[in-house]
Amino acid sequence: MATVLHWLLDETPTSRLQARLGRHARVALALTRNPLAVIGLIIVALLLVSALAAPLIATQDPVAQDLARRLLPPSAAHWMGTDELGRDIWSRTVFGSRITLTIVLLVAIIAAPLGLVVGAVAGYFGGWCDRILMGVTDIFLSMPKLILALAFVAALGPGIQNAIIAIAIATWPSYARIARAETLTVRHSEFISAIRLQGASATRVILRHILPLCASSMIIRVTLDMAGIILTAAGLGFIGLGAQPPLPEWGAMISRGRNFILDQWWVSTMPGLAIVTVGLGFCFLGDGLRDVLDPKQAGKP
Amino acid sequence: MSQDPQTEPPHSPRRSPAALRRGARAAAIDLGSVLVALALTFLGLLAITFVIGRVVPIDPVVAVVGDRAPLAVYEKARAEMGLDRPLLVQFAAYVGHVARGDLGLSVSTGNTVAADLRRVFPATLEVATLGILIGVLLGVPMGVLAASRQGSLTDQLIRVVGLLGYAVPAFWLGLVGLAVFYAHYRWVSGPGRIDVYFDGAVEARTGLLLIDSLLAGDIEVFGNALSHILLPAAVLGFFSLAYIGRMTRSFMLDQLSQEFITTARVKGVPEWRVIWRHAFKPIRVPLITVVGLSYAGLLEGSVMIETIFAWPGIGNYLTTALLNADMNAVLGSTLVVGAIFIGINKMSDLLYRLLDPRAR
Numbered sequence: 001m002a003t004v005l006h007w008l009l010d011e012t013p014t015s016r017l018q019a020r021l022g023r024h025a026r027v028a029l030a031l032t033r034n035p036l037a038v039i040g041l042i043i044v045a046l047l048l049v050s051a052l053a054a055p056l057i058a059t060q061d062p063v064a065q066d067l068a069r070r071l072l073p074p075s076a077a078h079w080m081g082t083d084e085l086g087r088d089i090w091s092r093t094v095f096g097s098r099i100t101l102t103i104v105l106l107v108a109i110i111a112a113p114l115g116l117v118v119g120a121v122a123g124y125f126g127g128w129c130d131r132i133l134m135g136v137t138d139i140f141l142s143m144p145k146l147i148l149a150l151a152f153v154a155a156l157g158p159g160i161q162n163a164i165i166a167i168a169i170a171t172w173p174s175y176a177r178i179a180r181a182e183t184l185t186v187r188h189s190e191f192i193s194a195i196r197l198q199g200a201s202a203t204r205v206i207l208r209h210i211l212p213l214c215a216s217s218m219i220i221r222v223t224l225d226m227a228g229i230i231l232t233a234a235g236l237g238f239i240g241l242g243a244q245p246p247l248p249e250w251g252a253m254i255s256r257g258r259n260f261i262l263d264q265w266w267v268s269t270m271p272g273l274a275i276v277t278v279g280l281g282f283c284f285l286g287d288g289l290r291d292v293l294d295p296k297q298a299g300k301p
Numbered sequence: 302m303s304q305d306p307q308t309e310p311p312h313s314p315r316r317s318p319a320a321l322r323r324g325a326r327a328a329a330i331d332l333g334s335v336l337v338a339l340a341l342t343f344l345g346l347l348a349i350t351f352v353i354g355r356v357v358p359i360d361p362v363v364a365v366v367g368d369r370a371p372l373a374v375y376e377k378a379r380a381e382m383g384l385d386r387p388l389l390v391q392f393a394a395y396v397g398h399v400a401r402g403d404l405g406l407s408v409s410t411g412n413t414v415a416a417d418l419r420r421v422f423p424a425t426l427e428v429a430t431l432g433i434l435i436g437v438l439l440g441v442p443m444g445v446l447a448a449s450r451q452g453s454l455t456d457q458l459i460r461v462v463g464l465l466g467y468a469v470p471a472f473w474l475g476l477v478g479l480a481v482f483y484a485h486y487r488w489v490s491g492p493g494r495i496d497v498y499f500d501g502a503v504e505a506r507t508g509l510l511l512i513d514s515l516l517a518g519d520i521e522v523f524g525n526a527l528s529h530i531l532l533p534a535a536v537l538g539f540f541s542l543a544y545i546g547r548m549t550r551s552f553m554l555d556q557l558s559q560e561f562i563t564t565a566r567v568k569g570v571p572e573w574r575v576i577w578r579h580a581f582k583p584i585r586v587p588l589i590t591v592v593g594l595s596y597a598g599l600l601e602g603s604v605m606i607e608t609i610f611a612w613p614g615i616g617n618y619l620t621t622a623l624l625n626a627d628m629n630a631v632l633g634s635t636l637v638v639g640a641i642f643i644g645i646n647k648m649s650d651l652l653y654r655l656l657d658p659r660a661r
Contacts, residue, residue, distance in 0.1 A: 139345030144601040144642045147619075148349070151635040154623050155353040227467045234470050235605050239620055254473055258609070261476050262484040269480075272473035279468025287464070 030292040037288020043281025050094050051101040058091035062248050071264045081266040083256060089266065092248035093274050099249045100278065103164055103233045104226050110168040112222055115175025116214060120206050122176070123183030134180065140173040149232055153241045160249075163242040167232050171225065178221055182214040216293040224286035227279035234275050250275050332651070339647050344396070346639045350632045351395050355388075357628055399636065405629035409622065414633035417618060422637075423508025424494060425607070425614030429599040431511075431534035436541025436599075437592055443542065444549025448557060449576050459546060466543020471602050475536045475609040482532055490528040492611035499525050533610045537602055541595040548591045549584070556580040586657040593649025597642045604638070 009026065013019035031037045050057055059079070066086035074081045080089035122133035140148070152166035186192060187210075195205055236242035237251025245252060250271040257267030363370075366378045379385055383394060398404075404414035447459040482488045490496065494510055503510075503517040511530065514523040556562065557580050565575050604616035611617070615634055622630035 139342055142342050142643050142646055143346060143639050146601050146604065147635050147638050150623060151353050151631060154631045155357045231470050238472050240624060258476060261480050265480045268476050272470060275470050276468050280464060283464040283467050
């Protein structure tokens with residue numbers, strides 16, 4: 001173990017692989033020194049495990065109804081109680097993690113590359129291209145995200161796919177801003193000029209040499225945004241425009257418990273706690289990542 | 302002691318008249334470019350709502366003539382509605398309508414959307430304003446406290462509260478708040494703006510119940526309205542205090558690491574004076590922007606919590622319209638909330654430039 005660590009942290013790496021792995025190892029080591037980041041990492045890991053192994057962790061079928069056992073308080077048999085159709089809330093919350101994870105991953109996969117490309121192209125070419133692309137970006141940025149997502153879902157129709165598309169449409173502009181700022185800092189640097197003199201096309205310069213440099217600030221931003229994406233998705237589900245029943249989406253579960261909140265508090269409270277926990281996990285992790293990857297910004301909100 | 306120029310914050314508001322005039326001219330040019338940007342952003346907002354209105358899978362012509370209408374009738378209605386014209390012409394017509402305050406008819410209420418929005422807006426304004434007051438009054442001192450004790454337990458706690466503002470769903474906090482403070486402790490009144498008994502008891506002059514009841518001198522109505530608004534305003538206030546607190550902390554940390562602070566401390570200026578006079582004074586200007594952003598955010602946040610509290614504001618109106626597929630109402634509310642959001646943002650941006658000489 002000690003020799004592996006020694007090899008990873010070698011100040012004079014002998015191969016590219018060693019250098020790259022060493023950099024990752026340093027980031028990982030620095031992260032483990034931050035208690036909040038470790039908590040965040042554990043929470044996100046638990047979310048992954050619960051999504052992957054949902055059938056093993058859940059104690060019952062998440063959609064099985066049992067009207068004789070409806071609205072039972074939390075107990076040994078039903079850790080989080082049961083809802084108005086007698087379904088086990090713990091099992092539904094566990095299966096709900098799959099939906100949440102799907103949503104955040106898909107939004108990140110759609111919005112981050114879109115923002116990256118728009119921002120990098122605008123920053124690299126400059127001039128009119130920059131003005132038009134950033135004008136559009138600024139218009140989207142100046143609009144309230146949730147309202148924008150609501151209006152798009154209203155137009156596209158309710159459902160989980162349309163919710164993902166709507167959230168992605170509302171999310172990409174901030175990534176474009178970051179990618180543009182990063183691109184501007186490296187655009188005139190010597191290594192870019194050297195590659196261009198060797199005859200590299202604009203596509204190659206942007207894809208192979210500029211985008212990788214935006215990666216660390218994008219990772220920080222996306223991680224910090226995860227909580228917001230989860231909240232928006234849950235909000236859409238709560239209003240009834242996101243995941244449709246009987247899918248155990250956390251926002252929709254909270255919405256179903258609304259009518260019982262005064263007497264059967266657990267129906268709404270439990271899925272809400274899941275949202276808060278996962279959201280905090282991403283926030284802690286994002287904060288920690290920023291401290292490690294971007295020391296200039298450390299401590300800023 | 303603070304008269305000593307060395308301990309004074311580097312940009313104290315003492316400027317010569319000539320400098321002030323120069324500043325005013327620069328501000329006028331600034332105002333022009335801000336207005337152009339504002340107009341473009343509004344046009345962009347209109348374009349987005351226009352496009353959303355086009356992608357709706359409901360054919361507006363069929364909605365009027367019915368799906369069994371002969372083709373000739375269909376074509377005639379389509380031409381009457383102007384839907385056969387080029388998209389750009391339609392967009393120009395749309396902008397013209399909105400500029401005249403015509404947002405169309407709401408299918409679900411039967412009124413014009415503009416009239417509906419005028420009716421529901423004061424309720425949202427009232428709860429968001431009380432929310433931002435709570436956010437500023439608690440958030441700023443929290444941020445200053447956290448920064449002045451950086452790394453302490455207090456600081457960690459305040460940081461976690463700040464992050465909770467990112468992770469807690471507003472609608473869930475509202476529900477839990479109702480369960481605890483209304484159902485269990487009976488500290489506040491339940492959903493709605495006022496008890497049915499007091500409904501219409503005071504003349505609606507401003508539409509803001511707290512102010513209307515005070516104007517009428519009816520303390521009983523005021524107390525009832527206050528007991529209803531307290532919980533939703535506190536929920537909104539939590540989100541704004543989390544954000545404002547976090548930003549205040551980071552601005553203060555920036556200032557406290559500056560050399561003039563060290564100088565002041567070395568010269569023996571009392572710590573409270575270092576914090577409030579030397580470090581806090583320069584951050585008042587950026588804080589205005591933060592408060593503006595947060596206020597705009599609360600208007601958005603109230604969309605999520607109004608249904609919980611049966612609060613008859615713009616959020617309730619929007620969500621009801623969404624579920625009834627009442628597109629005119631949806632787009633009208635989106636437009637109004639978006640326009641206010643943009644307006645507040647640009648205004649705080651402008652204030653920042655006017656007040657902070659470095660931003661020019």
